[in-house]
Amino acid sequence: MATRHFFLILLVVSLWAFNNIAVKWGLYELPPLFLTWMRFVVVALLLVPFCRINRQQLPWLLLLGFTFGFLHFSLLFVGMRYTDAGTGAIVVQLGTPIAMLLAMVVLKEKLRPIQLFGIMVSLSGVVVLAGSPTIPAWWVLLILICSATGWAISNLIVKKSPPIPPLTMTGWIALFALPVVGLASLTLESEQLGALRHAGWHGWFGIFYSAIASSIVAYTLWYWLLKKYNVNLIMPYSLLTPVLSVIMGILFLGDSLNSFKILGAALVVLGTAIAVVNLRNLRMHARFPRLRRR
Structure with a gap:
């Protein structure tokens, strides 16, 4: 890389980590x-007027509007309401x-045993943090x-979608997510305009x-990197986000630092290091060409 x-x-990952503070x-x-x-x-207003899509891209963006938007x-924001920033970020x-x-099963991307071991170590850190008393109920964890x-x-x-410029993807996902998120808010919440x-x-x-730092800036860069490199090369780095979220939560929100967070964060960092070291030589330039604008 x-x-x-x-x-x-x-x-x-730093922008995402602080996003948990902003959301709280x-x-x-x-x-x-x-x-x-x-x-x-905000995202749709800033991007959609300047980004065009075609019929080939439309179904993929509609699908992403539901799965991602x-x-x-929506479920991340709901869950974050009932736990602290660091713990919520780590469970996610x-x-x-x-x-x-899934990339190994669906996309046939190979994982070496040492990489699987690194994932297991990182997962053990997530499990430790999920056991923190800052998770108030099982349904919060499920969300x-x-x-x-x-x-x-x-x-x-x-990864499977046709080429879509990152800003176009970000803007149209936001637009297609608006109806379902808006309907959910109207059904389950009240006094939104007053708030x-x-x-x-x-x-x-x-x-x-x-909207701007996390969605437009961070996710645009993330989409671009996903098209340039193997999923299994990029994804382990995102495990640093919850560690930074724990630290930022303590600094900006006064979140507690307990043994769950200390041990869990240490395991996540160790597992990430193991996975990343063994993935650095897996470049995918031939399989995934550069994004082109349409």
Whole structure:
């Protein structure tokens, strides 16, 4: 992997890590599904007028609007309302091993035994953190696992989809997610407009950071990297996101630092290092050509 691409990945995971802080701030003042909907409104308004799609791309974007827009993001925001930023981020990282294993089965991408061992070590860290008292009920854990599954499936869809420029993908996923997320908010939540009118900087920062820094900047870079490299080369790096989220949660939100978080974070870092070291030589330039604009 080129050095500049390595630093791009670190930038992406850092933006995602702080997004958990921004979302928690937003949830102080806005319902989770409505916060998700507002995020997608901002993204769609900023990108869709400048991005065109064709008939070949349309069904893939519609599918991603559900798996990524609704299944991943909406359930993530709901789950984050009931746990702290670090713990929620780590449970959602189950999507990384799920995606790697699905890539092995569906895309026929090979995993060496040492790579599987690294995934297992990282997963053990996730399991330790999932046992933290900051998970208040089994259904909160289930919601976050469903969000992780949506993330994993979406990454495979991106790999199999026809070429779509990253900004186009980001904008149209947001647009196609609006109806289902909006309907869910209307059905399950109340007083959304009142909450928006009375929202302070926490609520608005949560909307705009999540929309611009996390969606437009971070995911655009992520889509580009997914098209350039093997899924199993890129995915292990995302396991650094929950570790950074734990640290940022302590610094910015006053989250507790207990033995679950310390041991879990150590296992995640160790497992990531094992997996990444053995994946660095797996380049996929021949299989996945550069993105081209249409």
